Amino acid sequence: MRQMGFALKYIMMTLIAIVCIIPIVWMVAGSLRPYEELFQYSSSLNWHMFVPVKFTWENYKNVIFSDTNPFLRYIWNTVIVAGSVTVIVLVVSALAAFAFAKLRFRGKSIVFALFMSAMVIPGEVTLVPNYLLMNNFGWVNSYASLIVPSSLSVFGIFLLRQFFADIPNEIMEAAKIDGASVMRVFLRIVIPAAVPALITLGLMTFLGNWDSYLWPLIVINDEKKQMLQVAIASFSSLAGTDWSKILAASTIATAPILILFLFLQRYYIQGITMSGVKG
Amino acid sequence: MDKILRNHKAVLVFLLPALLVYLFTVLAPILWSMYFSFFSWDGVSEMVYIGFDNYAKMFGGDKTFWKAFSNNLIYVLIIVAMQVFLGLLVAILLTNITKGREIFKTLYFAPAIITSVAIAQLFQNVYSFEPVGILNYVLQQIGLGDWSKPWLSDLEWALTAVSVPEGWRFIGLYMIILYTALISIPSDIEEAARMDGASSWNLFRSIKMPMIKPVLMVSIIMATTGALKGFDIPYLMTNGGPGRVTELLPTYMYKTAFSSLNFGYGSAMAVFIVIESLIAVAFIRRLMDSKET
CATH class of the missing domain: 1.10.3720.10 (MetI-like)
Incomplete structure (x- = not known):
């Protein structure tokens, strides 16, 4: 009983931590992948949801060095x-x-x-x-x-x-x-x-x-x-x-x-x- | 030493910069806002004195004002519930574990560091329907596909949807404040109560709660006044829409003053926001002080 309570606490805390962190991980991961990939992997539950398949710095390049936005x-x-x-x-x-x-x-x-x-x-x-x-x-x-x-x-x-x-x-x-x-x-x-x-x-x-x-x-x-x-x-x-x-x-x-x-x-x-x- | 510390010139030197800035950026603007609220003025042409007309319009005919006001109350409720009560819950959980407190603290606190612009964009993404965002995707995966919807353009859900990110963002902040209060309760009090056979719930309700009440009150006041001036995230996510479903007083005030260039009416709303905040603070203090003392 005691051990179950112990495990329950950690499970709850981990769930809350996931809710806190997932949007941020999603943001950083999303910024490092090509556009086509962003939605391709959001529709199947696997680790590629959060880890880009094809790492790319293109997005950053496009944003930082765009002529219209210094x-x-x-x-x-x-x-x-x-x-x-x-x-x-x-x-x-x-x-x-x-x-x-x-x-x-x-x-x-x-x-x-x-x-x-x-x-x-x-x-x-x-x-x-x-x-x-x-x-x-x-x-x-x-x-x-x-x-x-x-x-x-x-x-x-x-x-x-x-x-x-x-x-x-x-x-x-x-x-x-x-x-x-x-x-x-x-x-x-x-x-x-x-x-x-x-x-x-x-x-x-x-x-x-x-x-x-x-x-x-x-x-x-x-x-x-x-x-x-x-x-x-x-x-x-x-x-x-x-x-x-x-x-x-x-x-x-x-x-x-x-x-x-x-x-x-x-x-x-x-x-x-x-x-x-x-x- | 006494003489030095009473030196009036010294007082002036130390206090003058802060006093000047306070006068020009806090006190004078509040008085000016009150003054402007009695005028009709677009910032360019002549100011016209109209007495209480702005206030009459605000409380009388302006449906958008009342819509924004009631939206704002719901916004405050959702945010206080998330920040203070979830924050308290997490803080209690945190005091109950022995390993990994620091790492959990950092994880919970992380959203508070993300900028409002990034949060607004992130959650637009989370709520998206087409292409499917993470929330609708998760709903579909766990068999609640019927619930998936374009949250930010849904008339019933949009207000909740813009409130949640702001609430989510600062859960960790209130957790830290309340956690610190909880662990500063002397452990011998807790032990004595346990010896007398108090259950965890009793211990919490009759000993811990009263001891952290002052901090809890400050937290509720901070969360409430913070939510009453909520602007960035709702404005960026929906700009008050669809219709006026997510319009809050600060966003409506901003639009009135700076888009419609109605400085007089905007100022009247600003004055209302100040009075509303002061009433809210007084109300919370009253409520918390009278409760079980």
Whole structure:
């Protein structure tokens, strides 16, 4: 009985794991096979459903080097924007989080609550005004319109504040005897101690911006400046049912961050765990 | 140290960047949205003040608005059920096994890393009828061929079909949050209860559940507010169709503001989405706090 329960648990967990993984395997496998093969082998249950018979890089070649879609350019654009946002978010959040964790000033809890309330307010409400603002600044179709409105991470401030609060005041006390200014204490003591948290926030911010679709769709019309996700979505709507190409495009959209995640998984999971304790 | 930490200039230096960005990209836009919602405006010609007309139209005559609103509620229900309850179930299973926890965790979490565009395309593929996609194929193989259909253009099933990918995507995320809460319950509490002869179910219901309740509440709030702003996947998979069967408030708002260039009406909807989210959060807090305390 006990053993049966044991086996049952593993069978259930494996089934769920299969449901989680199959679509992804199907995507990657599909992107590596010729179009004719894609449906030929989906109609008989064997291992060729997930392992291509004829491996081919053609789909990737067609997608990346097509004349109408400079995908390398899109990837570059996305790296620049997501990278800049990540750096700015780290700086802005770390500064603010330090103020909330260690500095003393009047109205601190009110200001903090104000910031945190932004976590439950949907971004949709800012779409129209932010678009008009970008339009007024003449920033439509520029990287600035993608970077500036994304430069605040309320979650980041929350995450880093938790981390900074754990740094004992005594260490900072010691620096004071040396006559260090607040900024020095912050740069020399607090920041080095918080590197894991900074990696976590950096990773989450980068992945979030890599995935961003709606905002670039609104503020970027210039083909050359387009972000990867929007470019891939419009490419696919033009490709119709040429699915092996679409699957290749989807894999391109995902692969870089999937690899990044596999290496830095530990930090990412820590960030997720922290988000659960915010109640 | 005290003196340094009270230094007002320092406070300003540290807080100013975040305050400025908050002011310009969060607070001001919310106020502007409220302001715009009282106007009729296409972004080019003169703004015309029309009082509460946008709201009257929204709550009165606009059938699409109500359709999108009720669709959104169903969308939220499906997603919360999948993410939080399946997530909890998986988390419980995970605490019950000894070997392979890490590998299962990674496998369950993998979908959360796939981008929304890739997920939308992937599931269009999964749901496809002609040529036959993986879901219809599996149905045919297990003798349920009658059930196979073009899911995304089926009037009855399309809404469910666009909700499932978003739910599926983040099961692993909530699993991790809830799993961490479950394993942080001190083991001596569990042992003491077992000594007293508590069954696994009793142990779960009367000891573990109350202890993870705060985390469960945060998870439900996160999943709900996340689903209330759902846009990418439904928009990419069906663009609200067939008809308005999969239209959600955010997709309808986007189309109203940026395709029909009706910024005033779009802003009124945006304001509604904010109020709806705040009510949802308050409602969940109320419900969870009053339950068995």
